[in-house]
Amino acid sequence: MASVLVIEDDPDYRILLKDALESAGFDVMTAVNGSDGVDTMARGACAVVITDMLMPEKEGFETILELKRLKTDVQIVAISGGGRSGRGEDLLRHAKVFGAHYTMAKPIVLKDLVALVRGLMPA
Amino acid sequence: MSIRIKIIAIVIGSVLALCLLIALLSNVFIMRSYEQLERSYALQNAERVQAAIDDRLRTLEYTVHDWSSWTDTYDFLGGKNPDYVSDNLMDSAFISLRINLIALFDVAGTEVYAKYVDAKTGMEIPVPGQFSSVIAPLLPALLTSRGTMARTGLVLLPGSVMMVAARPVLTSNESGPAKGVMVMAISFDSAELQRFGDMTRLPLGMQRIDDPALPPEFRAVFAHFAAGTDFAARVIDGQHIAGYARVADIFGRPALVIRAQSARDIRANGLRTVWYFIMALVALSAIMGLLLWLLLERIFVRRLEHLCADAALISSHGGASDHVLVSGNDELSRVSKSINEMLDTLRHNQARLQQAQLYEAQGKLAGGTAHEFNNILAIMLGSLELVLDSLSEDNPERPRLEQARRAGERGKTIVRQILEFSRASRQKQVSLSLSDIVPRALDMVAALFTDDVRLVRRIEPKTGAVLANSTQMEQVVINLCKNALEAIGDHGGEVEVDLDDASGDQCKDRFPDVATGPYVLLRVRDTGSGIVPSDLNQIFDPFFTTKKIGQGIGLGLSVVQGIVQQHHGLIHVSSEPGAGTTFELLLPVIRAASVQACNETESGSSRQATRVLLVGDVIPPDGVQLEALLALGHDVATAVNGAEALRYCANADWRHASIFVDGSLTGQDVLALCGTMHILSPDASIVLCVGEHHSISAKALEAAGIVLTVKRPLTIRELLAGIDRSYGPNGSVS
Numbered sequence: 050m051a052s053v054l055v056i057e058d059d060p061d062y063r064i065l066l067k068d069a070l071e072s073a074g075f076d077v078m079t080a081v082n083g084s085d086g087v088d089t090m091a092r093g094a095c096a097v098v099i100t101d102m103l104m105p106e107k108e109g110f111e112t113i114l115e116l117k118r119l120k121t122d123v124q125i126v127a128i129s130g131g132g133r134s135g136r137g138e139d140l141l142r143h144a145k146v147f148g149a150h151y152t153m154a155k156p157i158v159l160k161d162l163v164a165l166v167r168g169l170m171p172a
Numbered sequence: 173m174s175i176r177i178k179i180i181a182i183v184i185g186s187v188l189a190l191c192l193l194i195a196l197l198s199n200v201f202i203m204r205s206y207e208q209l210e211r212s213y214a215l216q217n218a219e220r221v222q223a224a225i226d227d228r229l230r231t232l233e234y235t236v237h238d239w240s241s242w243t244d245t246y247d248f249l250g251g252k253n254p255d256y257v258s259d260n261l262m263d264s265a266f267i268s269l270r271i272n273l274i275a276l277f278d279v280a281g282t283e284v285y286a287k288y289v290d291a292k293t294g295m296e297i298p299v300p301g302q303f304s305s306v307i308a309p310l311l312p313a314l315l316t317s318r319g320t321m322a323r324t325g326l327v328l329l330p331g332s333v334m335m336v337a338a339r340p341v342l343t344s345n346e347s348g349p350a351k352g353v354m355v356m357a358i359s360f361d362s363a364e365l366q367r368f369g370d371m372t373r374l375p376l377g378m379q380r381i382d383d384p385a386l387p388p389e390f391r392a393v394f395a396h397f398a399a400g401t402d403f404a405a406r407v408i409d410g411q412h413i414a415g416y417a418r419v420a421d422i423f424g425r426p427a428l429v430i431r432a433q434s435a436r437d438i439r440a441n442g443l444r445t446v447w448y449f450i451m452a453l454v455a456l457s458a459i460m461g462l463l464l465w466l467l468l469e470r471i472f473v474r475r476l477e478h479l480c481a482d483a484a485l486i487s488s489h490g491g492a493s494d495h496v497l498v499s500g501n502d503e504l505s506r507v508s509k510s511i512n513e514m515l516d517t518l519r520h521n522q523a524r525l526q527q528a529q530l531y532e533a534q535g536k537l538a539g540g541t542a543h544e545f546n547n548i549l550a551i552m553l554g555s556l557e558l559v560l561d562s563l564s565e566d567n568p569e570r571p572r573l574e575q576a577r578r579a580g581e582r583g584k585t586i587v588r589q590i591l592e593f594s595r596a597s598r599q600k601q602v603s604l605s606l607s608d609i610v611p612r613a614l615d616m617v618a619a620l621f622t623d624d625v626r627l628v629r630r631i632e633p634k635t636g637a638v639l640a641n642s643t644q645m646e647q648v649v650i651n652l653c654k655n656a657l658e659a660i661g662d663h664g665g666e667v668e669v670d671l672d673d674a675s676g677d678q679c680k681d682r683f684p685d686v687a688t689g690p691y692v693l694l695r696v697r698d699t700g701s702g703i704v705p706s707d708l709n710q711i712f713d714p715f716f717t718t719k720k721i722g723q724g725i726g727l728g729l730s731v732v733q734g735i736v737q738q739h740h741g742l743i744h745v746s747s748e749p750g751a752g753t754t755f756e757l758l759l760p761v762i763r764a765a766s767v768q769a770c771n772e773t774e775s776g777s778s779r780q781a782t783r784v785l786l787v788g789d790v791i792p793p794d795g796v797q798l799e800a801l802l803a804l805g806h807d808v809a810t811a812v813n814g815a816e817a818l819r820y821c822a823n824a825d826w827r828h829a830s831i832f833v834d835g836s837l838t839g840q841d842v843l844a845l846c847g848t849m850h851i852l853s854p855d856a857s858i859v860l861c862v863g864e865h866h867s868i869s870a871k872a873l874e875a876a877g878i879v880l881t882v883k884r885p886l887t888i889r890e891l892l893a894g895i896d897r898s899y900g901p902n903g904s905v906s
Contacts, residue, residue, distance in 0.1 A: 059547055059551070061551045062547065062550055062551050062554065065551060065554040065555055065558070066554070068558060069554065069557075069558055072558070072561075102889075103543075103889075108887045108888065108889055109889075110796075110800055110887065110888035110889055110892075111795070111796050111797070111800075111887060111888055114796030114799055114800055114803075114888075115796050118796070130543045130544075130546030130547040130550060140889070143804070143888075143892060146803055146804055147800055147803055147888075148803075154546075155546045155547060155549070155550035156546060156549040156550035156551075156552075156553040156554065156580070156584055157550060157554070158553075158557065159554050159557045159558060160557065160561075
């Protein structure tokens with residue numbers, strides 16, 4: 050089964066995403082922040098990574114770039130609720146430049162996310 | 173010291189000074205003339221005494237004339253009248269003639285007869301010695317004068333002074349030759365002096381000039397006798413003045429000084445006069461001073477005091493509409509008016525500032541919490557989604573859960589609106605024509621127009637270029653159209669959108685503050701329900717809405733106003749309840765030169781690539797930050813120390829760089845380095861990366877040109893935020 054890595058610092062939302070993806074049949078690994086995410090990726094590569102943009106320890110931009118270093122063809126979905134220094138849209142715009150394939154602004158429709166992940170999974 | 177006290181002091185001071193001056197001057201001048209007067213009177217007195225003496229001498233001369241031109245005397249001297257003496261020269265004759273001495277001399281000058289009678293006793297006493305010898309020099313001239321000559325005058329003898337008259341002796345017919353000289357004399361003693369005094373009504377004193385024991389008073393007087401005059405006046409003391417007459421003897425030599433003393437009445441009078449004058453002067457001055465002060469008080473001091481008190485009251489706890497009192501029509505009233513104008517302006521500006529600060533605070537609050545709400549909504553909506561998916565279509569719990577989901581969706585919309593409202597003002601603006609933007613925006617809202625609402629477009633194809641952000645302009649059109657549609661509601665109607673060039677002067681009726689010049693006018697008019705006049709003032713306020721709960725939170729128009737303000741434009745609304753509402757926007761048309769610059773900036777800013785200089789350890793050497801910057805197309809250089817950094821700054825290509833400086837650079841005064849970099853590249857933005865805490869004051873940071881401080885280590889997000897700082901509000905490189 051292909052793996053999905055969910056990197057999200059909010060515990061409730063992390064569990065929500067995990068449940069939604071597992072219900073859809075994916076094997077889900079979770080990480081609590083960017084550092085944790087990169088370490089988890091290093092231990093066992095995932096095909097798709099869903100990452101929040103504002104997290105402690107290591108932020109979204111750094112996480113995306115480092116993930117790309119570990120696995121150049123990793124499919125990254127960046128999600129964000131916005132931050133003090135800008136709207137989510139601004140962060141997501143830059144995320145695409147760094148290698149996130151898709152971006153979604155919170156609150157996201159879980160069904161849409163599931164469909165997207167399905168589409169990104171290698172055949 | 174208050175103005176009132178100053179004015180009182182000035183009035184009193186000047187009145188006093190004037191008084192004093194007048195008193196002094198009048199004293200001097202008046203007293204001088206009085207003293208001159210008394211002097212001249214004293215001199216006159218002296219002259220009077222002299223005249224009295226002369227008169228006495230003349231009388232004596234007449235007497236001598238009588239007796240010397242008498243044949244009896246002639247014969248006596250001729251030796252023929254032996255009984256002459258006993259017949260005529262008895263004691264009683266002397267007394268009745270009021271003379272003391274009679275003497276007769278023959279042609280040889282020898283004394284033939286002389287007799288002296290003392291006036292007091294009436295008896296004969298010896299003739300004063302040397303009388304003859306003193307008289308002798310006179311005789312020859314008299315003897316040869318053939319009867320026409322007489323000699324009168326004073327004669328000084330050792331013990332007395334005599335008034336003397338001498339004549340040649342002739343016959344009763346005045347024929348000669350003279351047989352001798354007759355001399356008569358009066359003793360000029362104190363009694364005689366007293367008689368003179370009684371006659372002139374003056375207390376007199378007499379002093380022989382040849383007196384060895386000359387009193388000092390007279391010695392001083394002698395100095396006063398000017399050449400040619402025999403009279404002098406001298407003040408003796410406060411009460412007495414004296415006139416002096418220098419009387420010559422029969423030979424013409426100065427013999428006596430007669431002093432005529434008088435009281436200084438005239439001067440006393442003068443003093444009194446002056447005193448009364450000064451009293452009157454002081455009294456009048458006091459009155460005038462009082463009047464002057466009252467006038468000044470009324471015209472100036474009181475009004476000034478009022479103004480002062482009013483201003484102090486307003487400044488300490490004045491209300492929003494307090495003004496100072498304006499009275500009169502002079503500089504004071506003008507100052508009052510100016511103060512009121514200043515107050516109004518200040519209050520107006522203060523109100524606007526407060527409002528702007530309020531908006532800013534609201535915006536910050538909204539922006540700060542919006543993303544929290546996004547996260548919360550994400551959890552809530554996500555959970556609801558999963559639960560609803562797991563329930564069957566006919567599950568009775570579905571409706572309630574659907575309701576919850578709809579509420580969450582509404583929340584999502586509201587948060588989006590709040591974020592739009594609180595958006596950072598530094599949205600990049602470029603030169604564009606609204607004729608390109610408005611149709612695009614109208615297409616976006618076209619879907620919202622139902623069949624019974626007509627959209628009328630009157631877009632001028634090539635309106636003037638304005639400096640604007642296309643997204644924000646679209647937002648404006650969309651928000652205004654949405655409002656128009658909501659105003660029309662279900663009743664059907666029309667929304668008309670006009671876009672055309674306009675001039676500031678044309679629009680002064682709706683935009684009184686507009687400057688002259690070219691503008692672009694956007695008008696959105698609807699035939700909806702209109703806005704009641706009492707709401708018109710508030711429609712641009714954030715969160716003001718007339719909609720019911722659940723239909724919108726009233727940010728749309730405040731967003732529009734904010735955008736218009738950022739574009740340096742003006743917005744105006746007019747409405748008629750029941751008929752419709754019209755919104756009008758004016759945006760200034762930019763000039764050709766700035767169009768050029770903007771286009772260049774546009775191409776530059778659309779690349780968004782900057783030169784980035786990293787000084788010291790701002791990013792981990794093997795981190796992804798560098799990769800990120802390069803991925804975005806930025807030109808990155810690193811400097812290990814200040815010297816290297818300054819070399820970059822000196823390079824003209826790095827004028828607009830974003831510079832990140834490691835605050836812990838060793839062996840370097842980082843603030844000074846930043847300051848120098850700022851001087852070399854004033855357009856570069858400098859970000860200081862500090863450790864946990866820094867204690868540098870905001871002033872010091874500003875002086876060194878530091879626009880931002882960030883805690884180490886920098887994240888990519890912070891790097892991008894720092895680079896973003898180097899772009900000004902119009903998208904031009906600052």
